[in-house]
Amino acid sequence: MQETIQKQTRKVLVGDHAVAEAVKLARVQVISAYPITPQTLIVERLAEMVDGKEMDARFIRVESEFAALASVYGAAAGGARAFTATSSHGLFYMYEMLWWAAASRLPLVMAVVTRSLGPPWNIHDEHTDLMAIRDSGWIIGMAQNVQEAFDMTLASYKITEDPRVLLPVAIGLDGFILSHTAEVLETPGQDVIDSWLPPRDPRVPYLIEPGGEPITMGNMVKSDSYHMLLKKMMDDSMSEARKVIQDTFNSYAKLTGRNYGGLVECINCSDANYFVVSMGAWSGDLLKAVNDLRMEGYRVGMLRIRFVRPFPEEEIAAIASSAKGIMVFDRDYSAGFGGVLAGEIMGLVPPTVSFKGVLAGLAGVDVSPSDFKEAIKGFIDETEELGPMRIRKEWLMPRMGGE
């Protein structure tokens, strides 16, 4: 393996094309997907690559997202490296297969271009789709920019195929904000990736092939406790994945010079006493607000969630132990509850620490750096004046009456 930073190619790509580029570099052998906006550019580009012999892969043009996941699942069971991509309603159409794929312990990677759910029809960004699969057994990551969407897609193969993990990986990227927005990125050479990510060992975890070993996967079990044990083993693998994710990005950083950390990235955290938490593309806008507040003397740090599953509880507990206040921004909504991240994080925050969960940016509504800044400033000022608050859900809807 290369231990020094390798020469990379500078490109300008939209997020969807960057994901396709990563799939090509990973030498994926079977791709299957069904078109849904804003994921379409990924599959169109991959179809071009396969047809143009840029990639030695089979593209299975299926009739639904359910079949897309089912067919890459079959390909993985047959020993191939496989990829699918979807969004929103398409992800929900896959739902049953998501669970089957995860509990079958087969390595798979899927890109999820996040999008709101209808009705009404709306193709704009929201994270609720990605968050709705959080209990299924998939490792779930979320990129902040086009470069990271590329890096995470590529690194996911190393994570999912690790014998300590063997759980499928879903990588989210914000619809349109990343999927259709061109950014500069750097891509490593094929030879560099080939030595870092060797071909998949088809016998790990098991191989179903004609005339092969008579292995059976999935028939009923003799005892329910055996089934429960399999759940416990998935949980153990999720725990192992924390370390594997960190190690993978560390070794990737040695090749590329890019290290985002493991499950989270913490920026301006060393001297911070207030923390804001978010994930995805709008973290860039949030960071702008954080930096502006720092200019005004506020000691704010930003914890960006890179992986929702496995859940970064140690990282969150670490900031919670030293913080005066934590504010979580959710671009997702669990009806009858609130923001998913806020709900999950709040349990790790002691009552002596001020807490507020904010719901914003649903259905593609824009949230500007100044909106973030105002909300954070209000939270800090109020905490300083009145002491810790404990609010799990607050709707942030600035400028809603204007149109």
Next chain:
Amino acid sequence: MSIRIDQLPRDKFIMPGTAACPGCPLLVGLKQVAMALNGKMSLVIPAGCSSVIPGMAPTTSFNVPTLHVPFASSPAVASGLVSAARIRGNNGPVVVWAGDGASSDIGFAALSGAAARNEDLIYILADNEAYMNTGIQASGTTPWMAWTTTSPNGKTEDRKEMALIMLMHKIPYVATASIAYPLDFIAKIRKANQIRGFKFIHLYAPCPPGQKFDDSYTIKMAQLAVETGVWVLWEYNQGKLTISPPSAMYRDKAKRKPLSEYMKLQGRFAKVDADAMKIYEAKIDSYWNTILKLSEIYRNGG
């Protein structure tokens, strides 16, 4: 391709100790599939009786590589599985062994999709004409007037003709078969295995508890279905459609056994009276006419 029973493989591909009901037709059919392919296939099995029949993990009575998958998914899973096998240079058969619910109802889109893509699969629809595993509910292939728990007064619609639907997908091979005619079925599987692309075989597999007949009559019932003309054995092979030998003589209606011989042994048809029986016979004639006309249209092959 002539087949002799004494030349079939004697290996046990389906081991004893299965969880199948007495007289289960699926075990009979699956053994024939395994014998036809000498066990050198992999199986993809959607939810249904065949998810239960192999017995309890961590053991199984199916001595071949087997992937159990969600109800609607088997043609799609098999598409991926066969893609991976071919990439690895393995040209062995991937067989989908699916029931009527998985094929004609919940998994119909996936079946149609895989056929339209002409995936290199052998798809066997093992048809016991209702959702037997969940306790006998009507499916897309449950015949008219048959009792099920969701058609307590008899099903009001006709069965879906799955083999004809698949024929219109322009796949290279479509056949019907019956567990009572193993040599015909095995010959069809072996022929299918020589062809690249999507092969569809609709296997009639009558179920004693589900169709309400004595569990010693499984084979007899499958045979009577052919002899009365209810079930027609035919084969479409790359442009040529023929009536298969066991059904050939029943082109002549006079040679068919009376329909009542088949119906009266099955509790599910208890409400079929003399008038309904006449309508039933007309439906059978109509199906025969369709097949005979198709055999004229698809006369030459190629």
